[in-house]
Amino acid sequence: MRAxxxxxxxxxxxxxxxxxxxxxxxxxxxxxxxxxxxxxxxxVRHEAGGGHAAEGYAKATGKVGVALATxxxxxTNLVTPICxxxxxxxxxxxxxxQVRTELLGTDGFxxxxxxxxxMPIVKHSFLIQHPLEIPRAIHEAFHIARTGRPGPVIVxxxxxxxxxxxxxxxxxxxxxxxxxxxxEGNQKQIRLAAKALANSHRPVVYAxxxxxxxxxxxELREFVTADRFPCTCTLMGLGAFPAGHDQWLGMLGMHGxxxxxxxxxxxxxxxxxxxxxxxxITGKLSEFAPRAKFIHIDxxxxxxxxxxxxxxxxxxxxxxxxxRLTAEYRALDADAGRLEGWWGRIRSWQEQYPLHYDDPQNGxxxxxxxxxxxxxxxxxxxxxxSDVGQHxxxxxxxxxxxxxxxxxxxxGLGTMGFGLPSAMGAAxxxxxxxxxCLAGDGxxxxxxQELATCAQEGIPIKVFIMNNGYLGMVRQWQExxxxxxxxxxxxxSFPDFVKLAEAxxxxxxxxxxxxxxxxxxxxxxxxxxxxxIDVRVTREENVYPMIAPGxxxxxxxx
Amino acid sequence: xGEPATKELLSLxxxxxxxxxxxxxxxxxxxxxxxxxxxxxxxxxxxxxxxFNINTLAVGPTDDDAVSRVTLxxxxxLHPIDQVTKQLHKLVNVIKIRDLQPDETIxxxxxxxxxxxxxxxxxxxxxLVEIFRGKVVDVGKRSVVIEITGTDDKxxxxxxxxxxxxxxxxxxxxxxxxxxxRGET
Numbered sequence: 001m002r003a004x005x006x007x008x009x010x011x012x013x014x015x016x017x018x019x020x021x022x023x024x025x026x027x028x029x030x031x032x033x034x035x036x037x038x039x040x041x042x043x044v045r046h047e048a049g050g051g052h053a054a055e056g057y058a059k060a061t062g063k064v065g066v067a068l069a070t071x072x073x074x075x076t077n078l079v080t081p082i083c084x085x086x087x088x089x090x091x092x093x094x095x096x097x098q099v100r101t102e103l104l105g106t107d108g109f110x111x112x113x114x115x116x117x118x119m120p121i122v123k124h125s126f127l128i129q130h131p132l133e134i135p136r137a138i139h140e141a142f143h144i145a146r147t148g149r150p151g152p153v154i155v156x157x158x159x160x161x162x163x164x165x166x167x168x169x170x171x172x173x174x175x176x177x178x179x180x181x182x183x184e185g186n187q188k189q190i191r192l193a194a195k196a197l198a199n200s201h202r203p204v205v206y207a208x209x210x211x212x213x214x215x216x217x218x219e220l221r222e223f224v225t226a227d228r229f230p231c232t233c234t235l236m237g238l239g240a241f242p243a244g245h246d247q248w249l250g251m252l253g254m255h256g257x258x259x260x261x262x263x264x265x266x267x268x269x270x271x272x273x274x275x276x277x278x279x280x281i282t283g284k285l286s287e288f289a290p291r292a293k294f295i296h297i298d299x300x301x302x303x304x305x306x307x308x309x310x311x312x313x314x315x316x317x318x319x320x321x322x323x324r325l326t327a328e329y330r331a332l333d334a335d336a337g338r339l340e341g342w343w344g345r346i347r348s349w350q351e352q353y354p355l356h357y358d359d360p361q362n363g364x365x366x367x368x369x370x371x372x373x374x375x376x377x378x379x380x381x382x383x384x385x386s387d388v389g390q391h392x393x394x395x396x397x398x399x400x401x402x403x404x405x406x407x408x409x410x411x412g413l414g415t416m417g418f419g420l421p422s423a424m425g426a427a428x429x430x431x432x433x434x435x436x437c438l439a440g441d442g443x444x445x446x447x448x449q450e451l452a453t454c455a456q457e458g459i460p461i462k463v464f465i466m467n468n469g470y471l472g473m474v475r476q477w478q479e480x481x482x483x484x485x486x487x488x489x490x491x492x493s494f495p496d497f498v499k500l501a502e503a504x505x506x507x508x509x510x511x512x513x514x515x516x517x518x519x520x521x522x523x524x525x526x527x528x529x530x531x532x533i534d535v536r537v538t539r540e541e542n543v544y545p546m547i548a549p550g551x552x553x554x555x556x557x558x
Numbered sequence: 559x560g561e562p563a564t565k566e567l568l569s570l571x572x573x574x575x576x577x578x579x580x581x582x583x584x585x586x587x588x589x590x591x592x593x594x595x596x597x598x599x600x601x602x603x604x605x606x607x608x609x610f611n612i613n614t615l616a617v618g619p620t621d622d623d624a625v626s627r628v629t630l631x632x633x634x635x636l637h638p639i640d641q642v643t644k645q646l647h648k649l650v651n652v653i654k655i656r657d658l659q660p661d662e663t664i665x666x667x668x669x670x671x672x673x674x675x676x677x678x679x680x681x682x683x684x685x686l687v688e689i690f691r692g693k694v695v696d697v698g699k700r701s702v703v704i705e706i707t708g709t710d711d712k713x714x715x716x717x718x719x720x721x722x723x724x725x726x727x728x729x730x731x732x733x734x735x736x737x738x739x740r741g742e743t
Contacts, residue, residue, distance in 0.1 A: 115596065119603050124650040127596065144650060178592055178653040302644035482565055 003131040004033035006168040010138035020050035024070025026097030029162040045449035049421040051081025054092045056422030059408045060429045064145050065092040072110030082152045083121040087412025091150035093141045100160040114156045123151030131164035139171040148181030149300040185316030193295045193312045194328035200269035202342045205229045209236030210274015216319035217404040223326045232260040236411040243400030253281040254547045255393040258353035261553040271295040274318045277307040287552035365514045367537040371398040377521035383435045387419035387443030390472035393543045395438050417446025423461040441467040454530035455505030463532045468539045476542045501532035511535045586735045589628040590654040597651045614732025629734045665735040669713045671704045674724035
C-alpha cells in the first residue's frame with residue numbers, strides 16, 4: 001500500500017478520531033489518503049489554529065491530539081503550538097510534510113529545516129528517511145507523546161517517501177532503549193514523605209498540572225482529605241482539587257490568593273505534586289517558603305531540585321504515588337489536632353483578605369463581574385478555555401473549577417490566541433458540556449480566523465470577549481511599574497467583533513450593561529453554532545492581589 | 559511578561575553575579591547514545607541552550623553497532639552540571655550518562671603537532687618526543703609531525719615545551735574516557 005495509507009492505518013491503530021490541519025504541496029499525498037480515510041479532518045484556516053486545537057482536544061480528553069501541516073511555512077506556523085505544548089506538557093503529535101529527499105538542504109521551494117527549528121521545543125522528533133520507517137515512527141511518536149511527562153512529538157515526512165509503495169505491518173512494540181520513564185515511585189521515599197507529613201504542623205499541598213495529566217484528581221482529593229491538609233493549585237492545576245472545598249486555599253502565585261501565598265510562606269512542609277516551582281509561583285526565589293522542607297512528586301526527574309531543592313524527591317506517576325502516600329499516611333494515624341493552630345492562621349487570612357473588587361453597580365461591567373456572570377450563566381458546568389492576559393487571571397480567580405480538564409489555557413508559554421482554537425479542539429472532543437472561550441480583545445484577534453472553521457463545521461463554541469480596548473496586562477504593568485507611560489497598548493474599539501462574527505458566519509452579540517449580563521450570557525449559550533459575545537468592560541482595571549515581580553510572596557500588594 | 563519589570567537599570571555586575579552553582583572541577587561526561595541521525599545535534603543543542611561551552615567533544619563507535627559513545631569535557635568552574643545531565647537523560651536517544659569522577663577514570667586523547675625543526679633544534683625536539691613517548695609520524699625538510707597520546711595535561715605540557723621551537727599547527731581529538739575496574743562506564 002502507499003506509505004500514506006500506512007500512515008492512516010497507523011493513526012487508526014492509535015485510536016485517532018480527529019485531526020486538525022491544512023494541506024499544501026509537500027503533504028498532498030497525505031491529504032489524498034485523508035480523502036476517504038474515515039478519520040475526521042478539520043480544515044483550519046491557519047496551522048497555528050490547528051496546533052492549538054489539537055492541544056485543546058488533548059487537554060480536554062487526555063488523549064493525544066494530532067495536527068498536520070505542510071513543509072516550510074506550514075511547519076513554521078506550528079512552532080508556537082509546539083512550544084506551547086512543550087511548556088505545558090500537552091501530548092500532541094505534529095505531522096509535517098517535507099520537501100522531496102533530493103531537495104533537502106538545497107533551499108527548495110517551501111523548504112524549512114523543521115526538525116532543526118523545533119529541536120529545543122519538542123519532546124522528540126522523527127525525520128523519516130525511509131518509507132518503511134513511517135508506521136513505527138507514528139507508533140513511537142504517540143507512545144512518547146502520551147507517556148512519562150507528556151509533550152509534543154513531530155514526525156516530518158518528505159513528500160517522495162510518502163508516495164512509496166510499502167507493505168504495512170501493524171507495529172505493536174516500541175524500540176526506545178533510551179526512553180524509560182520512571183512511573184512507580186520509590187516506596188521508601190513515599191514512607192519518608194508520609195512520616196514528614198505526620199510530623200508537620202504547618203503543611204501545604206501544592207498541586208500543579210501534572211495532577212491533571214496523571215488523571216489523579218481523585219487521588220489528590222483522597223490524599224488532601226486524609227487529614228486536614230490545606231491545598232492550593234497552580235494555574236495549570238485548577239480543577240485538580242475542587243474549588244469550594246473547605247480545605248481549598250485558592251490559586252497561588254503572582255495573582256493567587258493571599259491565603260495560599262501566605263500559607264506557602266509560613267509552611268513548615270510543602271508537598272508539591274506535579275508542579276515545577278515556576279517563577280510565577282515562587283516570586284523572589286531566595287525568599288520563597290523560607291521555613292519549609294519540600295516533598296516533590298514529579299514524573300520528570302529533571303524537575304526535582306531544578307528551582308527549589310527537594311528534601312524528599314519522589315519520581316513517578318502522581319496517581320500511583322498519591323494513592324500509596326495516602327495509604328502510608330493513614331497507617332501512621334497522625335494526631336489530627338496538631339493542625340488546629342495552622343488552620344486558625346489560614347482562616348484569619350481568608351477572612352481578612354478575600355478576593356475582592358469594587359462593583360459600583362451602575363451598569364458598568366467590571367471584568368471580574370463578567371467572569372462571575374459567566375459562572376452563573378453556566379452554573380460552572382462548562383469547559384472554559386482562555387487566552388493570555390488579565391482575563392485569564394480573572395478567570396482563574398473568579399471561576400471556581402470543581403473538576404479537572406475543564407480549564408484549558410496556556411500557562412507556561414503564555415500564548416495569546418490560544419483560547420479560540422483550543423476551544424474548537426475541546427468542542428470536537430465529544431463532551432456534553434458547553435465549551436466557552438474567555439478571550440481578551442487583544443488575544444482573540446491572533447487566531448480569530450478559526451471562527452470560519454467553527455462556522456463551516458458547526459462547532460458551537462461560545463467566545464466571550466472581555467473587551468477593554470487595551471492589551472490589558474501590559475497596560476497594568478506600565479501603570480504600576482513604568483510610570484503610566486502607556487506605550488502601544490491602546491487597541492481602540494477595533495474591530496467591530498459583532499460584524500466580524502457575522503462575516504465569519506457566526507452569531508455576534510454585544511453586552512454593555514451589567515444589569516442584564518447573566519441573562520444575556522444565558523441567551524448566548526442557547527444560540528446554536530459558534531457565537532461571539534463582545535462584552536464592553538471597564539477599560540482600566542488591575543488584577544489584584546499581586547506579587548510584584550522579583551518580590552517575595554509575603555509582600556503581596558492590592 | 560519578562561523580568562525585570564522595574565525601570566531600574568541593571569548593573570553589569572549584578573547581571574554577571576546571577577550565575578548558577580558551580581562545582582569548580584573539570585567534568586568528563588560520557589554519554590551512550592543510539593546511533594541515529596541528529597543525536598549529536600540534540601546533545602549539542604542542550605548545552606548551547608544553557609550557554610555552556612563544550613571544551614572537547616569526541617564521538618565514536620562502541621562494541622555495540624547500534625550504540626555510539628559521546629565523550630565531552632566541560633569546565634565545572636564555569637557551568638552547573640547537574641541540570642544539564644538530567645536534561646540529557648530526557649533526550650529519547652540518550653541511553654546512559656556518566657559524569658566521570660577524575661580519580662576513577664582513565665582519560666586519553668591523541669594530538670598531532672607540526673613543529674618547525676631544522677638544524678640543531680631538530681635533535682632537541684626529538685628528545686622531547688622521546689621523553690613524552692610520542693612518535694614522529696612525518697618528517698619534512700623544515701618540520702616534523704609528532705603524535706602524542708595521553709591525558710590532556712600531558713598533551714598541554716608537550717605543547718608548552720615545543721611551542722618555542724615554532725609550533726606550526728596542532729590538532730587534538732579531545733579526551734575519550736573509560737572507568738577503572740570491572741564495571742561498565
